[in-house]
Amino acid sequence: MLMQSAIQARSVNAHHNPKPMAGPGPGPVDKAGAIEMMGAPMAFKRNVEIYGENEPAEYLYKVVSGAVRTYKVLADGRRQIGAFYIPGDVFGLESTDQHAFSAEAITDAKVLVVKRSALVALAGRNNEVARQLWTITAGELRRAQDHIVALIKTAEERVIDFLLDMAARIARGNRFDLPMSRQDIADYLGLTIETVSRTLTHLEATAAIELPSARCVVLRNRGSLGRLHG
Amino acid sequence: MLMQSAIQARSVNAHHNPKPMAGPGPGPVDKAGAIEMMGAPMAFKRNVEIYGENEPAEYLYKVVSGAVRTYKVLADGRRQIGAFYIPGDVFGLESTDQHAFSAEAITDAKVLVVKRSALVALAGRNNEVARQLWTITAGELRRAQDHIVALIKTAEERVIDFLLDMAARIARGNRFDLPMSRQDIADYLGLTIETVSRTLTHLEATAAIELPSARCVVLRNRGSLGRLHG
DNA sequence: CGACCATTTGATATGGATCAAGCGATGTGG
DNA sequence: CCACATCGCTTGATCCATATCAAATGGTCG
Numbered sequence: 001m002l003m004q005s006a007i008q009a010r011s012v013n014a015h016h017n018p019k020p021m022a023g024p025g026p027g028p029v030d031k032a033g034a035i036e037m038m039g040a041p042m043a044f045k046r047n048v049e050i051y052g053e054n055e056p057a058e059y060l061y062k063v064v065s066g067a068v069r070t071y072k073v074l075a076d077g078r079r080q081i082g083a084f085y086i087p088g089d090v091f092g093l094e095s096t097d098q099h100a101f102s103a104e105a106i107t108d109a110k111v112l113v114v115k116r117s118a119l120v121a122l123a124g125r126n127n128e129v130a131r132q133l134w135t136i137t138a139g140e141l142r143r144a145q146d147h148i149v150a151l152i153k154t155a156e157e158r159v160i161d162f163l164l165d166m167a168a169r170i171a172r173g174n175r176f177d178l179p180m181s182r183q184d185i186a187d188y189l190g191l192t193i194e195t196v197s198r199t200l201t202h203l204e205a206t207a208a209i210e211l212p213s214a215r216c217v218v219l220r221n222r223g224s225l226g227r228l229h230g
Numbered sequence: 231m232l233m234q235s236a237i238q239a240r241s242v243n244a245h246h247n248p249k250p251m252a253g254p255g256p257g258p259v260d261k262a263g264a265i266e267m268m269g270a271p272m273a274f275k276r277n278v279e280i281y282g283e284n285e286p287a288e289y290l291y292k293v294v295s296g297a298v299r300t301y302k303v304l305a306d307g308r309r310q311i312g313a314f315y316i317p318g319d320v321f322g323l324e325s326t327d328q329h330a331f332s333a334e335a336i337t338d339a340k341v342l343v344v345k346r347s348a349l350v351a352l353a354g355r356n357n358e359v360a361r362q363l364w365t366i367t368a369g370e371l372r373r374a375q376d377h378i379v380a381l382i383k384t385a386e387e388r389v390i391d392f393l394l395d396m397a398a399r400i401a402r403g404n405r406f407d408l409p410m411s412r413q414d415i416a417d418y419l420g421l422t423i424e425t426v427s428r429t430l431t432h433l434e435a436t437a438a439i440e441l442p443s444a445r446c447v448v449l450r451n452r453g454s455l456g457r458l459h460g
Numbered sequence: 461c462g463a464c465c466a467t468t469t470g471a472t473a474t475g476g477a478t479c480a481a482g483c484g485a486t487g488t489g490g
Numbered sequence: 491c492c493a494c495a496t497c498g499c500t501t502g503a504t505c506c507a508t509a510t511c512a513a514a515t516g517g518t519c520g
Contacts, residue, residue: 072379080379095368100375123357130353130360137367138325144374145330149302149310152420182467190382195508197468202411214467214517221505385476412499425476427500444485444499 011197034122034129035062035222037088039112044105053102059113061092061140067179068070071187081188083143084180086170098127106180125155151190158189159199163209184216186206264352264359265292265320269342272300276334281322283332289343291322296339297409300331301417311418313373314410316400320366337409376379388419389429391441391457397449404449412444 023092029058044050045087050061053072061068068085085091126226150161162185170176179187186193203209207210208225210218247373269292280291283302291298298315311404312331315321324330332456380391392415400406408415416423438455440448449455 019397035339053284074379078382080382082375082378088259094371095365096372100372123360127354127357127360130357130364133362136365137364137371141324141367141371141374142326144371144378145312146380147378148312149304151378152308152310191464192509193467194469194510198508221323223412254520419471422477424501428476431500 033132039114042111044109046108048105050103051099055096057094057097057099058116060116062090062112063087067106068103070104079187093136108192135172152195155191155195158201164211178215184203265344269344272341272343274339276335276338278335280333281329284328286328287324287327288346290346290366292320292342293317297336299336300333309417316320323366323393385421385425386429391396408445
């Protein structure tokens with residue numbers, strides 16, 4: 001199982017120096033949390049690094065548009081994607097002061113950036129904020145636990161889990177567009193790109209899904225997917 | 231990959247009704263956290279359930295002695311162990327009100343039990359406690375993330391990761407006794423019991439470890455283990 | 461139109477699962 | 491205290507899901 005995932009010179013380190021881009025300053029304050037209030041908008045181009053593994057976790061991020069992946073690369077080049085983040089998701093939060101994973105923009109993306117220390121300080125005074133930080137971390141924990149369970153399943157089950165998860169998060173009706181490549185999906189699911197591709201093809205042959213184009217998925221009947229399941 | 235892990239009538243539900251056993255009441259207060267102060271000691275026999283998946287997460291637990299596993303059983307009987315907990319570890323903390331995993335005593339175990347609502351209430355007033363709850367959750371997250379990364383590795387790498395992790399947690403010198411069975415290890419690592427056994431045998435043949443008895447492990451040289459590694 | 465990159469498809473190899481004994485330790489009843 | 495049963499672990503033989511290697515196809519952008 002070398003399964004070397006092709007991580008050629010794909011990642012471009014932007015040597016990120018978080019300053020608000022010429023932007024609206026403290027963003028629109030709907031019923032929003034502290035991140036919206038304090039966050040400075042920043043833009044990242046596709047495949048640009050937002051932060052690196054083992055860097056001090058100085059900032060916390062919330063996706064406004066686009067998509068982000070967190071990942072870790074092992075010594076021999078295997079890559080494990082920890083999670084995908086889409087608009088509304090918060091990432092970069094770990095209570096330790098070092099990031100456990102790296103983060104990259106999957107597509108051109110806009111994110112709100114908040115200074116971690118400021119938020120933690122605020123949490124010390126405002127226990128609603130403290131509760132929010134905890135809730136976000138617990139949500140990540142839940143996601144990681146689900147990921148662990150998915151990783152012991154068969155290839156087909158992993159792909160189905162992934163599709164259902166993405167559908168729940170981004171589908172309008174039963175149709176959605178994947179922001180990430182087959183390689184990303186493979187590295188998220190612990191499979192090869194070929195196995196992911198074959199599995200999708202097979203699901204399409206089974207009439208469980210439709211693939212109008214490589215990045216577009218239509219769930220044909222969730223029942224059968226559910227039964228093959230989670 | 232059915233890999234049905236043998237989960238016969240091993241689990242005995244104690245139908246747990248958390249009341250302190252006749253015990254020392256609020257435990258010794260060293261520099262300890264709220265759990266020590268508020269926790270009521272309880273004893274669980276080997277293989278007895280402490281809580282079940284999807285039960286309301288009413289309590290929080292800290293291991294005093296013995297060992298505990300959390301796990302999830304899929305529809306078809308495959309079991310995934312989420313984590314092992316040893317004295318000093320806190321488990322059962324998830325911010326959602328339902329447990330994501332079940333928990334069982336691996337060996338006869340004593341744990342401190344704290345009412346979740348009481349601790350959360352306290353956290354609202356005392357932000358040191360709030361910070362502790364967050365830190366524990368973040369620690370679990372980190373552990374889950376490491377677990378994810380381990381699950382994409384080869385069988386040998388997974389076993390080595392596991393041994394090094396256990397060694398770091400419980401070894402005196404280079405020797406330690408495993409509280410859990412081969413089946414537990416297999417279900418934690420997403421392997422079969424046979425593969426775990428063979429891998430251990432192979433590591434012993436390589437002089438990387440020694441197995442004076444099935445449950446006792448001696449790390450022979452961490453260097454070579456590290457290189458094969460994590 | 462041509463080059464490049466992502467994806468699919470095909471053929472083959474293999475790590476780990478499955479099936480099947482065998483073995484050693486632990487505990488129980490006689 | 492011993493014989494036997496049980497349980498957890500190891501070892502062996504075979505099989506299969508998924509990796510690997512290789513090539514063809516398709517979609518996108520200059």
